[in-house]
């Protein structure tokens with residue numbers, strides 16, 4: 001696979017330690033955003049004969065469910081992470097989903113056959129492009145005229161209690177930088193004006209954003225959730241010495257104790273459901 005040069009850092013992370021962590025904890029990540037999953041599938045409204053592209057499919061839960069909806073069609077999941085693609089293939093085999101394929105690919109430059117998909121979907125997998133206009137133009141080329149785009153993406157950091165809380169705890173007194181709005185990051189599609197601009201110039205029309213707020217699940221209890229988040233957010237911890245790291249993790253565990261519910265450790269979150277049509 002030849003990633004676009006603008007995605008080399010993302011490839012290093014997702015086809016490296018970050019992607020390996022996601023693959024090792026795929027079930028927890030699926031549980032984490034479970035409250036959003038139904039919103040995405042309902043908005044996608046996939047018909048039996050449709051062909052679906054899942055962008056940044058990770059371990060492929062959304063691709064498998066899309067393939068189940070497209071029972072006489074197909075679903076292709078693409079992702080930068082070889083480990084997640086391998087896992088996605090194994091899970092599809094285990095669940096006997098036969099009309100699904102997975103490919104390690106950079107969705108920004110992959111040579112998808114022109115106009116071959118009825119719909120492109122993504123659950124938090126379309127915010128990491130080094131060149132978002134080029135990536136969405138490439139995705140638009142792959143979708144037939146009149147086809148659909150349905151994405152889930154995070155609203156701004158201020159609206160996402162989970163990451164604000166984790167950053168506050170793990171900062172351990174440092175001033176952690178916030179990625180610039182156009183840089184590849186979980187918040188690259190958080191600005192509605194930018195989303196409309198990028199998607200419209202890529203060839204999509206009727207761009208609509210619908211705000212959703214749902215709880216995110218991080219684990220059954222604070223100790224377990226804290227271990228998981230320490231791994232997920234390892235990048236925030238690696239500069240800290242042992243004392244500061246211990247203090248940061250204590251602060252995180254204390255915050256999680258305040259967020260323990262009878263359904264586990266839950267934090268508020270806010271996402272955009274983004275829908276558009278291929279012109």
Ligand SMILES: C[S@@+](CC[C@H](N)C(=O)[O-])C[C@H]1O[C@@H](n2cnc3c(N)ncnc32)[C@H](O)[C@@H]1O
Nearest residue numbers: 014056057058079080081106107123124125128
């Ligand atoms: C936050 S994860 C979401 C994974 C999956 N959609 C889910 O909901 O579990 C983001 C995913 O996007 C993938 N990704 C990032 N940039 C990509 C690109 N240029 N092409 C394909 N996949 C990409 C990453 O490898 C990662 O698996």
